Amino acid sequence: MSGPGDAAGAQPPDGFAELLPGEAACHRRVEDLLLGSFRRWGYDEVITPSCEHYHTLAGTCGEEAFKFVDHRGRILALRPDVTPSIARLAATRLAGVSPLRLCYRAQVFRSQQQEGWHEWGQAGAELVGPGGPGADGEILALALQSLQELGLDSFQAAVGHRGLLEALLEAAGLGHQGQARALDALRRRDLVTLKSLLGSGSLLGKLVAHPARWSAGQLLPELENQLGGGTALMEIHAIFAMLEAAGLSHRAYLDLGLVRGPAYYTGMVFDIYAPPVRRALGGGGRYDRLLQAFGSSRPATGFSFDVPALVQAVKEQCPLQAGGRDYYVVPVPGREQAAFACAVRLRRRGYTVELALDPSGVENALAWARDRGFARVLLVGNSENSEVVLASMSRPPGQGRPAGIH
């Protein structure tokens, strides 16, 4: 059997998606809403190149990148992540701006498929310059607030801290090598190996099982007791106090066993989950040493969201209103120019208008308009026009373009 789909190149390459009308609109709408939230917090959008020098990605996620060679023999990589590009920018052309608040939306590419995909959309924000918990608290609160503004009502952040984790491993009596093995086990989420390293009775061993069982208010005094203070503990205290002040503390819990994939995190880290998505929607944390690769010692913190995962959560939790179509303008034979002029006038008034180019009869036009979700059909006749109302208008006239399309 053969069909048009069998020809080489008739399908996109394995692991690369094409988003059709509707689906594409939904992705863009989610991105627009996120970027809108980021902007209200003072984050300016930047557009970084799709590819970077491979060595720019060293120590991050370069191994996962698609690589190619340019005409001078240099290795380039399609960005597997946007954070290294932002770090490069913050260390070089924007080195003088502090605090530097940047956000982005971009496609990322990985040579190893994730959930079956090589390419997907990310949207994120980065705060470069300030090193304290104030910046971390802002970044975490922004991530949570932007999900709230997207309309999600069920989501949770697991929040950890690299320094606090290291202090707990030390308190459990682990030496340098033991700590490295424990961190590796946590990165692989292997709690069996972790428990065998920690032995019984360690606080961390207790905390990695069902971390959300305790509120930060309950845990922090116990940690204070165990560790006798420390910078990391003070930072976590301050971050949770900020969430409390923002009315977001019910969205986060302390997960001290959290170790995120990229090795560059140095302080606070977080992952965000929302039903029905069965993987993290996104996450981030503090990466104070990433800019060193570009000769800068600026501390930084940030996060990114996985746009397809967000779209899945939004579809389930709070379906976005599809952008409504207002008028389908249909001429009787010979009145095409009048219909065209009429459509232009309506568009100038802010309506979404499509024009029937092919006079296929009123019945066909009505069926098509119904299928495509038009609110009204305008029949342009020889002497007068008539309107057929199919549904209510998506918005009152004169309101301009719908939100989300900029």
Next chain:
Amino acid sequence: MPALTLALAKGRLLPPSLKALAKAGLGLPELEPESRQAVFHGPGGLRVIIIRDDDIPTYVARGAADLGIVGKDILEEAGGPTVELADLGYARCRLVLAVPQGQNRLGPDLTVATKYPRVSTAYFSSRGVAARVIHVHGATELAPRLGLAGAIVDLVATGRTLEVNQLEVADTILHASARLIGNPASCSLKGSYLWPLVERLKECAGGEES
């Protein structure tokens, strides 16, 4: 909608897994040994599915199941983003490198037949051995006798199969037993239901066969 889905493996892990569930007060009344049914509803909103063992990491990683019980050998081979929650202690066995009896040294041109290509490749490369790994789906122990490979990497419980096929253990790659695994998002979002169940299963699995 079930509160939680637990995936169990068909085969040798099934009887001890069901025993642990029953002991935890989550027995499946409808389960009949010869039935082809794969989805069961247990008490307290628990749904149990019974599927192939090597599918369990996939189901759990993608969240089709919140929890799963699977051998460490399968889990290591899958290498997916699941949380390894507990060693349930039963179904103990070893993943070994086995060679024809009397051949105590590995030849320079080593070919190895195995159901575990990922684990085997990692094992040989960590030892600097250039081995060619041949992926087979069963009857691995026949491979050396039939000239398919010079050695095998396979799971050994008693060692009887190796003996019958004139093979002997050259090295142990890992000690396997039944592991309880979880989906990372479920561990977070369904935590208040999931973690107490993990504790109960851990307690009830102890003292099974070893």
